[in-house]
Amino acid sequence: MMKKRTAWILLGFLSTVVAFAPLPAQSAAPQTRTFKLDARQFAYSPSELKVNAGDTVTIQLVSADVVHGLYVDGYDISVEADPGQSATLTFVAARSGSFRFRCNVTCGAMHPFMIGKLTVGANDWFYRSIGLASFVVVGFFPLSSFLNQRKKKDERDIAF
């Protein structure tokens, strides 16, 4: 019982490390980037943008059909473009990670799913999550089956 608890605590501790340990800051010099984004029902093109943390990002939103908007999750900023017109949104990409941007002007049926993706720097949280998942699989299961086997000798003949 004691062993099992120790194993759990160890696992919890290491998971916290994987999830929150600070990474060395990436040191790309901040740039100014401009993207021209076409919006039509119900997609942006390009729909995936990549910038470095600290970059000054300008998005020029051009609407092809009806009024469309662009709202960036996590940054809580937005812009709207009338049909055939363009509108500009400029911001400093200070927060790193991956953020959805989405239309915030009702533009038709699939409007709630008109979504694009902005990645600032590396998508750290994704890699950390994969880290956590692999950790769970590699770290915990051999450990627990080791504890189990010590408990029940007759399970030694587990196949594979």
Add this chain to the structure above:
Amino acid sequence: MNRIELTCNPFIKSALKNRYPQLAVFIVMLIGYIFAILAGLIGTPVGSHNFSIVFVWIAWWAILILVAVPFFGRGWCAVCPIPLPGEWLQRGAVLAPPEKKPTWLNLRVPKVFRNIWLQNISFLLLALFSSVLLTTPNITGIVLAAMLFAAIGLSTIFERRAFCRYLCPVGGFIGLYSQTAPIELRIKDKQVCVKCEGKPCYNGSSAGYGCPWDVFPGGLTKNTYCGLCMECIRTCPHDNIAVNLRPFSADLARPSTRMDEAFKAFIMLGSAMIYAGVLLGPWGALKDAAYNVGSSAWFIYAAVFLAIIFGVLPGLFTVAVYLPIAFAPRNHVTTRSKSLRQRFAQFSNSLIPLGLMFWVAFSLSFVLTNASYILGALSDPLGLGWNLFGTANAAWQPMLTSILAPAQTLALVGGLIWSARTAQKAANEVKVSPTPVILYCFIATSLMLWLLL
């Protein structure tokens, strides 16, 4: 095992046994349901401002998948309005059994249909049209009405709740995932049932109806098909029915070996992944294909959808299940005695917690982003410019965006641990290695993380 009987509490017990509290909830639900149908049919065609879309696909869905199913299992079915009109008609009463029973056909459902394949099919049908269903009030209204009328029709032809047991597209997965819930309805003492004459819990009595879900409460070992309708609490003359608090996923300790249930697990796992990619991903072409029902792109989308669910996912899983058997020592007793088919079905139970958490992670994103529509739809349910509560013009604003990604990771990695443990227990029973199945779960989880984060 460690269970706490909730029905020990006299207040809980009488609240469940008495028909009036349930009836009050039923009436509210039924009014809401009929209003959703009407709103869908006559309200604004703009989904995000129509009660039917906002309350069914955002509010109800959020409550169902984030709260009701994980914590209360079939709790939703206990208050669901869909089968009620049919059931009342079939019974000839709204409350306790009447003196004179109405004479409907009361047929038994043919044996070929007494499984959840029809539910698998009905779910897939809705799933293939989901982009239209989710966004078009008209279609949502029609589908809700169709379910209501199908339930009424089946009640007049077949005995008990044939719609719930064999056709409801929602009921199938609620049943599957209800096995993970920390709540159950079970008998207290087997011996009492053995001696019980007439088995009123199944056959009915003047106190109540025989189990509407066509299960014998005395034989319950899992939540899947008990609709928590509380009828057996009312009919059991020996006070032998209990509602218990229990450990999560207790039912999965005794894995089912049914193929229809196994495929339900794949259908749900696959749909969650496909939706995460199509609806929440940045790929416009996929959305177009999913939305333009009838176009050639849609047929390709549908074919890929079905191929993933019936080909790729179960195919790879078969490999994962087969590996440990293939490498088992010749003298390994239990390993070879069971067919691959049975083993496949048995291990597919490990995908149940994973699938549930995939849906939780997917829904978190969808629901938190769109929850602010609820305020608007509350004040102006038909999109006609009303402002009942002064919230009609509430601005759209995603909620809790900063904790969304961590919450999704927590759900997905938690689901992975939960599934891996389930696989490990199943593997211990039959003494094979769970590693390939766990690896399968890991790959699926990584894919889902990639799609959502």
